[in-house]
Amino acid sequence: MQDFFRLTRKTFSAEFRSDPQIPDNMWIKCPACSEIVYVRELEDNHKVCPKCGYHHRISSQEWLFLFDPASFEEHDSDLLPNDPLNFVSLDVSYGEKLKQTQEKLGMNEAVLSGVGTIEGLPLALAICDFGFMGASMGSVYGEKMARAAERAAEHGMPLLTINRSGGARMQEGLISLMQMAKISVALTRLAAVHQPHISLLIDPCYGGVTASYASVADVIIAEPGASIGFAGKRVIEQTIREKLPPEFQTAEFMLEHGMIDMVIPRGELRGTLSRMLRLYAPSRVA
Amino acid sequence: MNLTGHETYSRELTAWDRVLRARHPERPRTLDYARAIMDDFVELHGDRRFGDDPALIAGIAAFEGQTVAIVGHQKGRDTRENVRRNFGMPHPEGYRKAQRIFQHAAKFGFPLICFIDTPGANPNKDSEERGQANAIAENILIMADLPVPIIAVVIGEGGSGGALAIGVADRLLMLENSIYSVASPEAAASILWRDASKASEAARAMRITAPELHQMGIVDGIISEPDEGAHTDNIATLAHVRVALRAALNELRGLSTAALLQQRYAKYRAIGSYQEAAVHQLEPVAAHQNGHAANTNA
Numbered sequence: 404m405q406d407f408f409r410l411t412r413k414t415f416s417a418e419f420r421s422d423p424q425i426p427d428n429m430w431i432k433c434p435a436c437s438e439i440v441y442v443r444e445l446e447d448n449h450k451v452c453p454k455c456g457y458h459h460r461i462s463s464q465e466w467l468f469l470f471d472p473a474s475f476e477e478h479d480s481d482l483l484p485n486d487p488l489n490f491v492s493l494d495v496s497y498g499e500k501l502k503q504t505q506e507k508l509g510m511n512e513a514v515l516s517g518v519g520t521i522e523g524l525p526l527a528l529a530i531c532d533f534g535f536m537g538a539s540m541g542s543v544y545g546e547k548m549a550r551a552a553e554r555a556a557e558h559g560m561p562l563l564t565i566n567r568s569g570g571a572r573m574q575e576g577l578i579s580l581m582q583m584a585k586i587s588v589a590l591t592r593l594a595a596v597h598q599p600h601i602s603l604l605i606d607p608c609y610g611g612v613t614a615s616y617a618s619v620a621d622v623i624i625a626e627p628g629a630s631i632g633f634a635g636k637r638v639i640e641q642t643i644r645e646k647l648p649p650e651f652q653t654a655e656f657m658l659e660h661g662m663i664d665m666v667i668p669r670g671e672l673r674g675t676l677s678r679m680l681r682l683y684a685p686s687r688v689a
Numbered sequence: 690m691n692l693t694g695h696e697t698y699s700r701e702l703t704a705w706d707r708v709l710r711a712r713h714p715e716r717p718r719t720l721d722y723a724r725a726i727m728d729d730f731v732e733l734h735g736d737r738r739f740g741d742d743p744a745l746i747a748g749i750a751a752f753e754g755q756t757v758a759i760v761g762h763q764k765g766r767d768t769r770e771n772v773r774r775n776f777g778m779p780h781p782e783g784y785r786k787a788q789r790i791f792q793h794a795a796k797f798g799f800p801l802i803c804f805i806d807t808p809g810a811n812p813n814k815d816s817e818e819r820g821q822a823n824a825i826a827e828n829i830l831i832m833a834d835l836p837v838p839i840i841a842v843v844i845g846e847g848g849s850g851g852a853l854a855i856g857v858a859d860r861l862l863m864l865e866n867s868i869y870s871v872a873s874p875e876a877a878a879s880i881l882w883r884d885a886s887k888a889s890e891a892a893r894a895m896r897i898t899a900p901e902l903h904q905m906g907i908v909d910g911i912i913s914e915p916d917e918g919a920h921t922d923n924i925a926t927l928a929h930v931r932v933a934l935r936a937a938l939n940e941l942r943g944l945s946t947a948a949l950l951q952q953r954y955a956k957y958r959a960i961g962s963y964q965e966a967a968v969h970q971l972e973p974v975a976a977h978q979n980g981h982a983a984n985t986n987a
């Protein structure tokens with residue numbers, strides 16, 4: 404197990420580059436527009452469909468394309484989840500499920516965090532990986548987010564959180580709910596040093612994450628078409644006993660209702676972020 | 690911490706027994722506490738933005754000779770009142786009314802007392818359009834460094850984010866048969882057991898009862914109920930809560946604002962259960978265990 408932990412502790416290259424192993428003629432059918440898309444073309448476009456603009460989900464590692472090459476340094480990669488309630492449902496223990504997920508994905512938990520630069524400007528970062536139990540918010544998620552906020556406060560740098568989550572990690576019971584408060588208290592430190600928290604909402608983002616730090620950032624950006632809400636669509640449909648329109652709870656819906664600042668396509672994010680970082684740090688740029 | 694001097698709780702009750710007691714329609718509600726154990730309760734209405742939500746009440750009152758601000762979910766006693774009060778499930782305007790009172794408390798230096806009794810925040814189309822997630826998130830963030838003492842009491846059901854939105858507190862107390870959970874037992878059962886009828890099993894697995902949450906260090910104190918539950922003797926229950934509130938307020942009264950906020954920070958910052966593998970350290974220690982939800986009371 405020690406080697407496994409060590410594997411996750413490294414500095415990642417932030418360059419987003421197609422895998423040279425992918426043959427030029429490999430293609431997939433876009434799930435949104437059903438057009439044939441070459442995989443290499445898709446990769447070069449940050450996995451945004453060049454035909455229809457559909458934003459495919461990308462892993463936390465892939466998100467590092469936002470940073471200057473080789474500038475990202477991971478922190479807190481050695482935080483490991485516990486099974487504090489000895490939780491068992493349908494004969495599967497939470498502890499066993501964690502172990503299986505860790506082994507399958509080669510990651511310890513759902514959040515990847517650290518510091519890096521965008522066009523030379525430093526910032527702290529925390530990214531959720533939906534592959535790890537739906538990026539549900541448990542103790543490690545909360546601890547990594549809180550430490551990222553405290554690290555940003557300590558070094559006087561902005562915090563970027565890239566948020567997607569199905570909600571709380573129910574297997575950790577009320578401890579998971581309290582992570583909402585834990586991250587919020589940590590964010591008061593960042594506010595005290597007048598550094599911004601920029602929250603990027605990506606598909607899908609629900610529950611305890613939207614009902615806490617992700618929705619009270621100084622600036623909130625969403626990816627086009629991302630589903631964002633408090634309660635899941637199915638829960639609402641069951642409550643009101645009617646079908647919801649397709650645009651309900653999309654990034655565009657959130658923008659229209661005044662809940663977020665902007666909807667930015669993935670390809671333009673780095674430029675938008677670097678512009679914002681410069682504006683919030685006027686003294687650092689001549 | 691035991692606030693009413695009772696040393697034993699009815700431990701033979703199952704989690705589901707407590708769920709039923711926590712939801713009992715004859716339990717005292719927020720307005721009962723505001724009127725019976727406070728003097729001169731004045732209800733304040735509206736969020737000044739959209740409307741007034743009857744599912745969450747707010748106001749000011751005198752308690753033990755001191756003005757306090759009060760916020761609480763309000764369930765009904767019968768079907769008609771429950772419909773009017775939406776079963777104690779606030780819309781965003783309810784949480785924004787609470788936010789108004791939080792800021793009111795800070796402005797006038799009133800301690801804030803919150804009564805938690807909700808199945809959860811209202812999940813419907815209107816709530817989403819008006820920003821339910823944002824309303825809850827803002828409340829949690831504001832409570833994180835609100836410069837007055839905050840005491841929250843779970844008097845019935847503590848339902849997830851809808852409860853936490855008025856529940857970040859220097860002292861979190863629970864009535865003996867109240868429950869506090871990240872998801873309702875029914876919702877957890879339908880997700881994790883794929884069968885809503887497994888709610889009692891989910892209630893047990895999630896550790897939602899006051900004694901369990903106290904043991905985990907998330908809840909600071911338990912307020913005992915009459916033997917057969919709060920619904921069998923409202924007067925005694927109200928009296929127990931009055932004693933517990935007085936004790937908690939007295940503990941917090943002497944603290945400077947800086948010390949109060951420092952304690953609140955440390956308390957919430959410490960909640961979590963994880964291990965930290967020691968790969969960054971020189972000693973060849975494989976891993977060390979952090980305590981479960983360790984805080985000062987664990």
Ligand SMILES: [Zn+2]
Pocket residue numbers: 433434435436437438452453454455456457
């Ligand atoms: Zn497409």
